[in-house]
Amino acid sequence: xxxxxVEDETALLSEIVNFIKQEGFIxxxxxxxxxxxxxxxxxRYDCAVIDITLPGGSGLEIISRLKKISVNTGIIIVSxxxxxxxxxxxxxxxxxxxxxKPFHLAELNARIKSVIRxxxxxxxxxxxxxxxxxxxxTREVTVNTIPVSLTRKEYEILLYFISNKQRVxxxxxxxxxxxGDQADSFDxxxxxxxxxxxxxxxxxxxxxxxxxxxxYGVGYKFxxx
Numbered sequence: 001x002x003x004x005x006v007e008d009e010t011a012l013l014s015e016i017v018n019f020i021k022q023e024g025f026i027x028x029x030x031x032x033x034x035x036x037x038x039x040x041x042x043x044r045y046d047c048a049v050i051d052i053t054l055p056g057g058s059g060l061e062i063i064s065r066l067k068k069i070s071v072n073t074g075i076i077i078v079s080x081x082x083x084x085x086x087x088x089x090x091x092x093x094x095x096x097x098x099x100x101k102p103f104h105l106a107e108l109n110a111r112i113k114s115v116i117r118x119x120x121x122x123x124x125x126x127x128x129x130x131x132x133x134x135x136x137x138t139r140e141v142t143v144n145t146i147p148v149s150l151t152r153k154e155y156e157i158l159l160y161f162i163s164n165k166q167r168v169x170x171x172x173x174x175x176x177x178x179x180g181d182q183a184d185s186f187d188x189x190x191x192x193x194x195x196x197x198x199x200x201x202x203x204x205x206x207x208x209x210x211x212x213x214x215x216y217g218v219g220y221k222f223x224x225x
C-alpha cells in the first residue's frame with residue numbers, strides 16, 4: 001500500500017515515515033503546499049495523511065484537489081487545531097477521518113488501515129478472490145486454505161492486483177505503486193516480471209488458478225477465468 005504524508009513539522013514527519021515503513025507501507029512525503037500539489041498530480045495513493053496548516057497554502061485545498069483527481073484515495077486529517085470547524089470542513093470535502101495532535105503513531109497506523117479497508121475492500125477484515133484469501137491486518141495469504149509465504153513485495157503486488165482486478169496495469173504503474181519514488185532510479189522494469197513470476201508460481205503451487213494474464217506490450221491483468 002502506498003501513502004502520502006503531508007506534514008511540515010520535520011521531526012513529526014520523520015517519526016511518521018519511520019513507523020509507517022516498518023508496517024510495510026510505501027511512504028512518500030511533502031512538507032509544503034506546492035510539493036503536495038506536485039505529488040498528488042503525479043502519483044496515486046491508497047491513503048493520504050494531510051496536515052491542515054502548511055507553508056504556502058491550506059491542507060483543506062489539498063484535500064479538495066485530491067478528491068477531484070483520485071476519488072478512491074483515503075484521507076486522514078492531522079492538525080494541531082483541535083477545532084470542530086477544521087474537522088467539519090475537512091470531512092465535508094471528502095476526508096475519511098480526523099486526528100488531533102499530539103497522537104500516538106500506533107493509533108494513526110490503525111486508522112490508516114481502517115480507512116484503506118473501507119475505501120478498497122468495503123471494510124472487510126478478510127479479502128477473498130476465488131480460492132485466495134488475504135488477511136490485511138496480519139498480512140497473511142492462503143490459497144485453498146494453505147498458507148502461502150510471500151515476500152513483502154509479492155504481497156503488495158497481489159493486493160494491488162486484487163484491488164484493481166479486471167484492469168490492465170502497466171509495468172510502470174506497478175513499479176511506481178509498489179516501490180514509490182525509488183522506481184524512477186531503476187534502469188529497467190525486469191524486476192517487476194520476476195516478482196510477478198514468483199507470485200504466480202506460489203499461487204499455482206497451492207492449487208490456485210492462473211489469474212495473472214500478460215497483456216502483450218502493455219502489462220498485466222488480474223482476472224477470473
